[in-house]
Amino acid sequence: MSLGKFMKLSLNAVKSNLMSLDRPYKLTFSISYWCNSRCLTCNIWQIRPKNELTLEEIRRFAKENNYFKWIEITGGEPFMRSDIVDIVQAFKENSKDLYIVTIPTNSLTNHDMVLKKIEEMLSTGLPRLSITVSLDGNRETHDKIRGVPGNYDRCMDMWRRLGELKKRYSNLFFVFGYTISRYNQGMFEQMFNDIKKDIPDLTYNDFHINIGQISDSYYNNSNLDIKGERETIANDIKHVVDRRRFELGAIPIIETAYLKKLHSYAKTGEMPMKSRGLDASLFMDSYGNVYPSIMWDRKIGNIRDSNYGLGQMWHNSDAEEVRKLIKEGKEPASWTACEAYQTLAGNVASLL
Numbered sequence: 001m002s003l004g005k006f007m008k009l010s011l012n013a014v015k016s017n018l019m020s021l022d023r024p025y026k027l028t029f030s031i032s033y034w035c036n037s038r039c040l041t042c043n044i045w046q047i048r049p050k051n052e053l054t055l056e057e058i059r060r061f062a063k064e065n066n067y068f069k070w071i072e073i074t075g076g077e078p079f080m081r082s083d084i085v086d087i088v089q090a091f092k093e094n095s096k097d098l099y100i101v102t103i104p105t106n107s108l109t110n111h112d113m114v115l116k117k118i119e120e121m122l123s124t125g126l127p128r129l130s131i132t133v134s135l136d137g138n139r140e141t142h143d144k145i146r147g148v149p150g151n152y153d154r155c156m157d158m159w160r161r162l163g164e165l166k167k168r169y170s171n172l173f174f175v176f177g178y179t180i181s182r183y184n185q186g187m188f189e190q191m192f193n194d195i196k197k198d199i200p201d202l203t204y205n206d207f208h209i210n211i212g213q214i215s216d217s218y219y220n221n222s223n224l225d226i227k228g229e230r231e232t233i234a235n236d237i238k239h240v241v242d243r244r245r246f247e248l249g250a251i252p253i254i255e256t257a258y259l260k261k262l263h264s265y266a267k268t269g270e271m272p273m274k275s276r277g278l279d280a281s282l283f284m285d286s287y288g289n290v291y292p293s294i295m296w297d298r299k300i301g302n303i304r305d306s307n308y309g310l311g312q313m314w315h316n317s318d319a320e321e322v323r324k325l326i327k328e329g330k331e332p333a334s335w336t337a338c339e340a341y342q343t344l345a346g347n348v349a350s351l352l
């Protein structure tokens with residue numbers, strides 16, 4: 001069953017590189033902008049969101065658009081939404097070929113409650129649930145960047161408890177999500193060695209890496225100075241690429257390819273490949289606004305104005321204009337996992 005869903009996802013990914021898809025297979029969805037962190041790199045925690053999509057509205061959206069194979073849930077802190085399990089369940093019930101759901105956490109919400117929700121999601125029979133534990137440094141650096149004393153220790157606790165859960169659920173996967181900014185550039189190796197004291201079996205494959213980004217439509221952080229030195233960031237990424245061990249499986253292979261391209265993006269600031277925004281994928285915020293990607297402030301519509309279906313919006317003039325810009329190589333340069341994975345997955349040559 002899982003293999004079948006994985007094959008369907010792979011086929012869609014390959015097809016998306018050969019032709020335009022009639023509908024997307026990947027959804028990146030910010031389910032809420034509420035956040036209990038105080039990050040130096042992001043202003044989402046300062047937002048007091050109003051009128052976010054209700055569970056009923058999300059259920060309607062999931063029913064009207066029942067073709068997602070890959071859902072990347074994001075926030076804010078997604079686990080601050082008490083109905084997160086119902087949200088995942090709604091997509092699972094409607095998108096019959098749903099293969100993977102990914103969710104990040106800052107580890108600041110009550111762990112008993114978060115772990116219970118994760119277990120409930122795993123029990124739905126979802127083939128793959130991937131949890132990203134955000135971690136930007138050793139104890140001192142992480143707590144400084146995240147603005148919450150004790151956050152590092154909570155990340156370690158979350159990691160250990162996910163390890164315990166993994167013994168009972170083979171469909172659970174988890175990694176640390178490390179975001180490089182000017183606050184932690186050049187510090188990866190030190191951080192890795194420090195964390196190894198707390199987690200002796202830690203490996204480089206346990207890390208997913210992003211470069212801190214500026215975006216007004218998402219992070220709301222264009223007033224912040226977070227960017228580091230290109231060369232220093234590129235060296236951190238190369239350090240990880242050189243030390244990752246080979247793992248068989250599509251996701252680890254794509255992750256390695258993603259990191260290699262991230263290294264080139266760090267060095268040049270140029271987009272390594274054209275994205276698949278509004279073809280294979282889309283970003284939807286917690287108010288129902290639809291964008292080509294998490295980093296591109298180019299709204300094409302709102303699901304509340306389209307009876308919760310993407311249908312007509314998907315082919316409106318704004319959407320066509322975005323596709324034209326992507327084709328012409330005029331989209332804003334960014335290389336985030338939210339967008340990169342589907343680009344890489346559909347391009348076998350890029351994985352070699």
Ligand code: SF4
Nearest residue numbers: 035037039042044076
């Ligand atoms: S980076 Fe994540 S945890 Fe930090 S403020 Fe932004 S949404 Fe919250």
